[in-house]
Amino acid sequence: MSMKPAASIIATARLFFICSIINTRLLSSVAAFAPSKLLQKSFRNVSFSSHHHQKIMSPPASSTTTAAAATTSIDDPHLWLEEVLGTKQLEWVNKINSDCLSTIGDPTQTSTYTRIKSILDSQDKIPHAYRINDKFYYNFWQDETHVQGIWRKTTLESFKSSDTPTEWTTVLDIDALDPPTTDTAKTWVWHGSILLDEGPTNTKCDRALIKLSPGGSDADICREFCLSTETFVDPNGDEQGFEITTPAKTRISYRSRNECLVGTDFHHDKSTLTDSGYPRVVKSWKRGTPLSEAVTVFEAQQTDIAANMYSYHDRGYVHEFQLRSITFYTSQYLYRALPVEGVAGVTADMEEVPFREVPIPEDAELGTFANTALVTLRSDLDIGGKSFKAGSMVALPMPELMENDWTNAVAMFTPTLSRSLSSSTETKDYIILKILEDVRTKLEFWKYCSETQSWSKQLCSDGEEDGSIPVGQDVAVSSHCRNSEADNTLWLWRDGYLVPDTLEIATAEDCCKSTEFVKAKPAMFNADGLIVEQHFTTSKDGTRIPYFVMRKKDLKMDGSNAVLLDAYGGFEISLLPGYSAGVGAGWLERGGIKVIANIRGGGEYGPTWHQAALKSKRYKCFEDIEAVAQALIDSGLTSREKLACIGGSNGGLLVGNLITRPIASSLFGAAVCQVPLLDMKRYNKLLAGASWMGEYGNPDTEDWKFLRNHSPYHLLRHDILSKPEMDDDGVLGEPTESTNPDWKCPKTLFTTSTRDDRVHPGHARKMVASLLEEAGKEKAPTVLYWENTEGGHGGAADNSQRAHMWALTYNFLAQALDLESS
Template sequence: MAEDPFLWLEEIEGPRALAWARTENDKTLSALQSDARYQRFYGEALHILQAKDRIPYVSMGRRGLDNFWQDEKQVRGVLRRTTLASYRSQTSRWETILDVDALADADKKNWVLKGVSCLPPEERLCLLNLSDGGKDAVFVREFDALAKTFVTNGFALSEGKQQVTWVNSDTVLVTRDWGEGTTTQAGYPFVVKELKRAQSLAEAHEVFRGEPTDVEATPFVLRDSEGTIHATGADRRISSFEHEYVLFGSKPIKLNLPKKSTIGGIASGRLLVTLNEDWMPPSGDRPFSAGSIISYDLTEWKQDPLRAMPTLVFKPGPRQAFSGVTATRNLLILTILDNVQSRAFVYKYHQGAWQATPIPLPHNASVGVAAASGQTDEAMFTVSSFFSPTMLWYSDAVTGRLETLKTTPPRLDPSRHVVEQFEAISRDGTRIPYFLLRPKSARFDGSTPTLLYGYGGFQISLIPAYAGLTGRLWLEQGNAYVVANLRGGGEFGPLWHQTAQGATKQRTWDDFIVVAEDLIRRKITSPRRLGVVGGSQGGLLVGTAITQRPDLFNAAILQVPLFDMVRFTKLGAGASWISEYGDPSIPDQRKWLEAYSPYQRLAPGKTYPAPKIYFNDDA
């Protein structure tokens, strides 16, 4: 096979690649700015994105409600705090904890705050992840959130791709690049070490080592709502979807959980585990199905984690999937998807079983837990739909109080639009749901310009979300927008994902194509007026769509796309995606990857939909 003449484009910082990108950018910008609508659309988008009346989302800490805020004056952001009473008011009063802009000026660094981890239960000592310019590699510095200063002689770790987890005020667990032979093929660390206060990194003591073929290894500390530690250990990520958990102690213990499972923390004195495959526990008398949540009595589990028996918390129905699980002081909050519509429940463990109570939040909306308190049974929820602005609800399970705290002002007029849910039948007979957002006045003659959006990978669900920007710039111009819930995603649980993975990934592309065909069959739109859009895995999705069926589409927007499936493992963290797509170094797997790889399928002289390809700093 002849060598690819465009391999130089893989050199992200290469002078030739950057020069080529600048030239293409100039062409694209010139074409966009020549459109008479450009300045109006640009101004409207900027107004929405920089709106000061957006919701300041918070976390619920021991000292109040914490928020990280950015605007045109605080470009890098400010970490700030308020009380619940103040937050309820229209003009909340905020106490500044850390001004990142001021810190960047003082340090002469382009700081980007990439995370804050505070030590329970006091939550005074915090580890700040500071990135210079937004890189994945971060510096870690210890900060006193009460004194609002960095800790003298505190933990300070040099720049690196790393994760640091508190054990106690004088001990942390660290995984990072420790030198040659300590990172995986995907570029992530697989060696965990224990670091004591005042020790240098060179003095850190190794406590766990995974394998170079893993994705990564990360430390974990299991704490209850009081901050009491019940176990420490390491999560060895064998692949993107497979875990092996090891507990530290006088003798390491490998937990006998299925590989496709995740530990979800502690609630109501019980350890939670989410299952992504069917599983029969050792010495068990009945299996648990994929997508279920199980729990262990914490006391029994600590006495013998290999023989403790689990009980069922949640089992999904045929068109259901759990979407989020969060613990408060005494309760468990669970959100689920039911035919891609959200529902929320409070679970309480009582007399040997979990009892579920629905939370009366608005129906036909997407619900997510925005914040939860470990000291009380208070929580906050985001509630939104395609045409209803996001609302922030407050709930106190003890008092029964449920109220709306904040609402995003409307960005479009919903009275002119309608949302419908349809299903397309894929090649193998599977029903593929999708949402259609369209003008009420749309004519079913194929004349409506339509954008079809999808993802279909990594068990990630696409759920209804407020279409403020899309609504203003696209729907209000008389156009339609479609969100497709493809196999490979997580809308109906882990099996919905696993049925379109590896050798069967073509099913995702088939699902997307049949949704496009269904839109045309219903005369909502036509190939001349149908465009496709997607990012990352969704960019690959769009790439497969326009190379397999270019006759169906007239335009394509590809955001940080993945195109070359023969070489993707050589690109950045690409090796960590092998479990989703397959390994091109294995001949049988290379065959199915080559069969759909958009880059390899491009044919000279063939007409394809007009593409717009773009990347960002997080790609």
């Protein structure tokens, strides 16, 4: 059985992000809620939330200390707002929240809220179900009855039936659990399941580790669950279940039935965490022993992002890795091969087979398929007389890789200027590559021969004659089974900006040419008369930037149309087409236009596209979005007064720059800034911020010279409002181009969450305080703020909260751009 834990703690974090994105995908068509990257490997033994698109982490918010704030320059009058749960701070939040609702109105009393809530609760959504063992397909589901959700199961026959409703059996009811008692958290939020894999000699999986988060934070608890009895395994009973009840950024996986590999805040004092707030120490934890007696088996350095150790069965082989996530994009892999019976017979602390460092570049990512190593490159590699481009996926025998012998290496994918690898999916005998050609998807199939341990590319394609699908649509595949090596059957998903999801059963054996229809989601908004177009514009340095436009076919190009421009521009995340009923119901049906910009910093054209806007080059993504905005205005599609921008997390940093840069702020009439990073001098000291220095730079070094140029909080307070410079340590240069006496802030709504323990809510709080108290009505006429007390980095913990947040957002935009209110 193949059960591959994420290749690193960063990869696990990516899946966390993916799950939160899919939960809100009905509402926002963009991956705009967290610094993250795509999970590249099989999902069977990572925290899994049962979603079909495979499209970081720190102490809980309550642990943010005022002591850290006290050591910082007192020149920042808003620093006190970084104390997340202080009485005075929460009073401020409640006051600003109240002002926001007074201005926009109570979203729960609007038809927009009703529509979005009904979409989220709809029984017509396609359940994303995956098989565990031989019979049952499991799915996690939320609706108006199951507010926090249920883990449930059904048979394939019932799932496929179109004549009668699917017969689901509840496995675990999250709403029925006793509520958490952590800070402001009132509910448990599902963080997924991690399955036990005992290899080919025992194919039945009967145990899982269930991860539950208090209020939606990244920190969670873990309880072992028996799939046979469908009950939690009592840690004090005969079976002595694994259980961690203190919320933390825990990473845990089974090594065998009676041993887990776990990294967490073991002593509840952060001594076993990195500077980024992730596990630094990994221990071997034996069943029936307290966590305090677990034995250390691996440690990373304090300045690393995280440590991870994991082992898994893979088509008859056992791979075990230790991994230092050094930065967000660099890692050190240590490896040992074990016999199939060895991983269960000898615990990790007693195993004598030594680990050896894997000789690959630090910025490469590593996975396996049987005894093949799969190396994904982020920089060019010349080795053994062969050359491989950045963005390539290379396969070679694992034993040969360990000897640094690339003689038999095969490039399964090689990028071009317009072509990049988006993701990969595994089945028993195949790897399916999802490839982007100018942000249009193609699928390629590679077959593995176990006898010769070789690969062959299959001559087949999906969609139109050139192998790509229509503009504004997408296709994705995933194994139908949590055990990806069970067979070659696939779920095939199709959707698009205006095309509801459909689900089909397919097989990799014929490259998904013959499919069986399973389910289709009905249209959830009226798309009559709407079209999707892809355009390209030229950025300031001559780079060609693609963007998608969703609009009415017969609209007038007279500058009168309300346009919402969405982008992300970071962490190599690609913004691909997907059906967003929330966008349709909340925005398109009102007559609004939605634009998705594929700016640099993302992954649409591979690693080089991302690296083009990395660190000191971050301004490139701002120039790209300015170019798209100007193109929209020049075409007559919209005008400054009718153009808004929106973005979350890293996208919130983007929006923060757009409302403070002189060019951008003159292009937008309104903005929505969600769970943002804004104070780039202190971001690495707040929650998970230190883990993103590979993306942004280190503000405590000479990097601050360029970081300051895209720190919205500093651009606002010091360049625009001429407030005294904070933290002047001799590194600062001259004021930036944002020095502009005529600057005026677009109408802006900021949203965040008290429970966000990934991007600190202090970023948004301080920016809003400065705009309200220091810029004032003259320079910032409309600044609104909404902070949800639950929800984590996704901003909401359940469907009611999600509907509230998005109805508030769309109603604000409608008012700001003079569009029909609802």
